[in-house]
Amino acid sequence: MSDVAAPSMPPLLRRLRQGYFATPVDAVVSILCIAAIVAIVVPIVRWAVIDANFAGTTRADCTGEGACWVFIKARFGQFMYGFYPVDQRWRVNAAGLLLVATVCFSFWKAMPRRAIAVPALWALMLLVGAWLLAGGFGLPRVETRQWGGLMLTVFLSVYAGVLAVPLGILLALGRQSELPVIRLVATIFIEFWRGVPIITVIFLASLLLPLVMPAGWDIDRLVRALVGLAFVIAAYMAEAVRGGLQAIPKGQWEAAAAGGLGYWQTTGLIVLPQALRISMPAMTNEFIALVKNTSLVSIVSIFDLLGIAQASLADPAWVGLNKEAYAFAGTVYWIICFGLSRWSRHLEASRKTTH
């Protein structure tokens, strides 16, 4: 059917005809698809752009038929920082810059002693970031119940994710261990956390953690949620790392043993560097799942981005703006997760190594 188009047609038209209207079935499918795209895109564009209100400061300025972005503008600070004191918000920005700088440094291939420097850098980042956000040691304290919005989503994702990586690697090594007790303990730990819903884990952490601590110890409720999330993600990370470990041929272990290396030297110098490279895309996917699952902390009244968007709907001064709040929160999540997944695919494509 490749020559159905007359040779006298312009090339573009011929391409269109061959690609979308080559057979009657193809033509019907194409027309239905175009109709579907028009039916989806036109109302969204009309609502979000053409009929929308952009200028103003109050509910009274929402006069158009479409979206009222005035609401998002008025609430933008809260969506980003939660109830963090306005004069202290520079600290959140500083912590964010620190995160970006740490990520950039991690990609500096020529860094001296990279295998030690990168983990050390991240550990330092976590400490300095926590100091900037929570305060103390010269900075005024900001209670965690004032944290919220996108800043809290990023905080939970980064801290739970970074804590989960070393724990996940240890668990994956434990599950692959030749020692039966260690293998059993690691397997039970992994399968337990992977087998239960994250909501129950968050309840578990926020209700039972205070109960099992010595009397008088009080754990911050944000830290409780963080610990719960980190455990679950560590179990999922462990499975991602295990995939990489299993891809390393046995000959690598044997060659290292023949070279006189012990277990930890073989693991640290030979196996893990290769396994982690293979596991990187899978680990990134787990991280994306974590970013999405941080939204569950709103169940225990911690207001992350989605939680604060949901809570903002209860404001009597801004009734009936559900769609705007959801559209904004959804778009921010989508940009973050889509960006991460593109990056993961890029990793997968660029780091294909063979044995």
Place this chain on the structure above:
Amino acid sequence: MTRYFYDKRVREIFWQAALLLGLVATVVVIVRNASQNMVNAGMASGFDFLWRTSGIDVPFVLTSYTPDSNILALLWVGVVNTLVISFVSVVAATLLGFVIGVARLSANRLLSGLAGAFIEFVRNIPLLFFVLFWYFGVIAALPGPRQSIGIFSIAYLNNRGLTIPVPTEGSAFRIAAAVVLVGLIAQAAIAFWAKRRRDATGQIFPVWASGLALLAALPALAFGIAATVSPWDVPALRGFNFRGGFVLVPEFVALFAALTTYTAGFIAEIVRGGIQSVVKGQWEAAYALGLRPNRALNLVVIPQALRVMIPPLTSQYLNVLKNSSFGAAIAFPELVSVFVGSALTNTGQAIEIIAITLAIYLAIGLAVSGFMNWYNAKTALVTR
């Protein structure tokens, strides 16, 4: 002494003993702290609370539960609702996911682009977003009962949920279900016999034709007859609301819609990956052996694609089971919502309630993955 220090077996035993000892010590400390804290707070312990009257009103009950029943019956309501919402969502998501996954591979770039846009849309946004959006954004924005959206004048969708007709008398349906079961067994027997004969003689029996008759036409006929002979309770507008029929509460509709669309995006990617994993050479080899295209698809490509698809599909199905707990965010009475939510507030026995909940999820999960592992082993590549 150093002889033992460097002995591999001694070291192995030492590290394992150290791990065990550490775990036991942690458990002892946790139990001691917990019992101390519970005594200080005057909290009760034990499982007696399960037989106490619950007094909790649940809006969506498929069992014989009433607020006068005990808490064990309340737990059962949660388990049943979790299983029901998970099952219907898994079925719908699988169908939708297969359609979208195949559309993603279409040569028509408009169609594959649309499918791709759907997949990238749902996969990169939290499920909680979709649950809240369907509940507060869509269902709450539907018209009231008097302006309901009618579906063939038998079911009505409005902001109080989806009202569907129900048969008032079920004996005809029980007979229909029995007929379907007989058809299923007959088809399994035919498939078994046909495979034996094909392996022995090479003759091919059209299993798909008997399957179509026994698994699609027969159930359709049986349920069609059952539906026409049974009396129906059809919803009708009386005053300000519908009388009769069965109301699927808005929470159910919202959770079902969110779980289905979200999971379909993941299943579509699994289907695409499965079909793409079958290399082109398999098609060509099948043609070279003289198989016609549909036979090549049935005998060569689909069995191999399924083998790749089953493990990730299993984990998606288990995810649906776990994700049904998102119903707690909109108070759909599933396990977490009625048990960790309502029952815990009423009794205060956090440890017991959370332990039971986790145990139930783990048990259902083990059962599902056990079944899927068995099925996977059955379809796995036999290497010689």
